[in-house]
Amino acid sequence: MKIERPHKDAATLNATVQAVIDDVRLRGDAAVREYEQRFDHVCLDRLKVSDSELSEAEAAVAPELKDALLLAHHNIKKFHEAQRFEGKKIETQPGVTCWQKAVAIERVGLYVPGGTAPLFSTVLMLATPAKIAGCNDIVLCSPPSHEGKLHPAILVAARIAGVNNIYKIGGVQAIAAMAYGTESVPKVYKIFGPGNQYVMAAKQIVSLHDVAIDMPAGPSEVAIVADETANPAFVAADFLSQAEHGTDSQALLVTTSKTMLNDVESEIERQLQSLPRKTIAAESLKHSKLVCVDTIDHAMDIINEYAPEHLILAVSDYMSVAEKVKNAGSVFLGNYSCESAGDYASGTNHTLPTSGYARAYSGVSLDSFIRKITFQELTPEGIRNIGPSVAVMAHNEQLEAHKRAMTMRYETISQK
C-alpha cells in the first residue's frame, strides 16, 4: 500500500522567484526595501533590528512565555551539546594516520517565517545548535509586521539563543540577501529554516550554485502507528495538531485495531469542532488517511514506504517496534510522547525532512552546522607502506603525475 502525498508544481513560481533573487543580487538593500514594501507592505529605513527594539521586546514578553523559552532552550541545548563530534586518530597502516575534525561553518543564515503566528520555536531550534557549533556569524531574517516590527517573542528567543544579528526581511528577498550579501546583510554559506513555497523555491535556486541549504522541504506531516493499547483521544489530538499546520499538511493513522480506527475517527470529529484553526484542519483532513492493517509489521512496511517527517508509535512494545523504523525524521515513543513535545521543548530538533526526504536526509542537528574536515599525516614509514600501492593504482588510472608525487618521495626516503 502506497500513500500519496498532495502535490504542488513549483515550476511556475521559479521565474518570479529568480527575478527577485537577481534583483537583490544586483541592487542589494535598495531592492530588499522595495520588495519589503511590495510584499510586507512596510517602509523600512533600517533593516537591522536595533538595540532599542531588542530592549522593548524584553519588556513585551510575558514572564511565563519567557520561562517556557528558557526551559525549551535548556533542553535543546542539552541534547545538541551531546552531539559534539570528537574525531579519533586512526592509524590505517604504520605511519599513516587519518582523522576527522569538526569545524563550524563560519557564516550561517536562519530564516524564520512570519505569517499569522510568531514562530519563536524555530528561532530556538536553529540558533541553539548554530551557537553550540561555534558559527562565527549567525544572521537571522524574519518578515516584519505592517508596523515594521518583529514579534517580541522572536527577539527574546534570539537573545536567549545568543543571536543578535537580526534583520527585518522576509520571503525571497531574505533568502537572496543572505545568499549574496547586501550593504546591510552579511553573505552566509548555508541557509536554514522553513517558509512558504516562494521561500522554498528561493532556497533551492540559490543552493544550485551559491550556498548550501539545510534540506529541501514540503508540507509538514505525521504518521501514527497505534495498536489497541493506544489512547484514541491522544491519537486524535496528535492527528489534529498536524492538520492545523496548513491545508497541505498530511496526517496518517495506521492501526491494527478496527475499534481504534473508529474511536479515533469519532474523536477527531469531536475535537475538530472546538479548534480555532478548524477550517485549515478540516481542509487538511481531506487528504489525511486512517488505515487498518492486520499486523504491526504490515503497518511498519507502509510507514517505511511513506517515510514520514514525524512518526508516533502508540503501541505497547514501542521499543521493539522502534527497531523496525527505516525511514522517518523523528520518532515519538508510546502514549506520552506527543509530537508537540518535540516541536517545542523536549530537546530534539523540529526541523525535519518532509515529503519522503527522510529516505535520504536527516533532520537538522549539530552536524548541520559543522563540516568534518579530514586530515592525514604520513611518515617515511607510511610512504614505504602504501607508496608502492599508490603508484600502481595511479599508473593504472593513467595519472602519471599522481604516481610521480608518490615515487619521488619514496625514492628520497630510500636514498637516506
Add this chain to the structure above:
Amino acid sequence: MKIERPHKDAATLNATVQAVIDDVRLRGDAAVREYEQRFDHVCLDRLKVSDSELSEAEAAVAPELKDALLLAHHNIKKFHEAQRFEGKKIETQPGVTCWQKAVAIERVGLYVPGGTAPLFSTVLMLATPAKIAGCNDIVLCSPPSHEGKLHPAILVAARIAGVNNIYKIGGVQAIAAMAYGTESVPKVYKIFGPGNQYVMAAKQIVSLHDVAIDMPAGPSEVAIVADETANPAFVAADFLSQAEHGTDSQALLVTTSKTMLNDVESEIERQLQSLPRKTIAAESLKHSKLVCVDTIDHAMDIINEYAPEHLILAVSDYMSVAEKVKNAGSVFLGNYSCESAGDYASGTNHTLPTSGYARAYSGVSLDSFIRKITFQELTPEGIRNIGPSVAVMAHNEQLEAHKRAMTMRYETISQK
C-alpha cells in the same frame, strides 16, 4: 587577496540534460539503450553486468593491481569503520529521554565515470562506506567501452568492496535511471560520484525533487602552503598531479619564501616536460597560481577564503598551522603527505567539496550513507516537567491543537 576560479555556465546544458532525464523517466530501459548507442556508441542487449563478465574481469586484472586495491580497501575500510555513530541517550529533563540512531540509507546509487582511464579508486571510495553503513541496495553505473564492457579493474574493485549490482550505463542516462528506476535499474534514494558537466547537471536536476546527491561538484583543485622547509620537487609534483586532472583543474601555491616560489616554478617547468598528460596539465597551469606572502597567517587567510578541496601544509610546524584551517575538504600534513596518498590508499575519502563548497559541505564519509533519526520517550513525569511550557509556547504560536495534545495528557496524569 581573492583567488578566482575558472567559471563555466551550466545553464546552456540544462535543457539537453533535462530532455534525456525526462525520456529515461518515461521510457526506461529502451531510452537508456538508445542513449548508450548515441553517446557511448555501443549496442547493449543487457544493461546489467553478468556473472561471467565478473569472472572474466578477475582473470584480467594483474596481481599487483589487485594487491594494491586490497590494501587501499583495507585502509579505507579501517578509517570509515571508525566513523560509526553511537547515539547517546540524553535525559534533558527527568522523564524526557532523547537520542539519535544511525540508520543506513536503504538504496544508494554510485556513479563511476568512464573516459580515458578506469576510475576504480572511486569505486572503492564510494562502495566501501556504503557497505559499512549497511545500505541494502548498492547500485553502480559506469559507461561501457565501445565493446560494451566495463574495465576489469572497476569490476574487481566493486567485488572487493562487496558490490555486485553493476550496470553498463553512463552519463545523464545513468543518473536518470538511478533517480527514477527502469525495468533493469532499481530506483535509489541518493546518488554519489563524480562526472563531467552533463552528469553534474543531471545530478543537480534530479536532486531538486526526487533524490539526494552527495554534493554539488566542480573541477578538482589543490592549494599548497609552503614555507622554506618544503621540498620544491615534491611541491611541484603535487601541483602537477592536480593540473593533470583536467584543463579546468586549479592548483595554487601560497608560500612565505620567494626562493621556494622560484624553485617550485622551475621544478614545475622541468617535471611538466616528461608528463604523458602534458597538454592537459599545461592548459590547467594557465589558471593556476603561485603567490608569495609575508606570513603563514596571511597564507592561511587566503586559503580559508579560497576553501580548497585539497590542502597540503608543507610547513615545519604543520600541526599548529592545521589548527588555523577553517575551510578545506581534506588536509595533508607535512612533506610526506602527498595528495595522491589520499586519492588512493591512505584511508580518507577522495570525494570532496570543490569550487569553494568546502565552506559549507564535508567530503563523503560514513555519514553520507546514513541518516540520524531522532527518538524520544516521555514518561508521565516528563509530561509534568515540560508539559506546561509546551502548552504556553503552542498557545503563543496560535497552535491550539498542539497545546491540546499536551494538556490532554497532562490532565490524564493529574487525574490519576
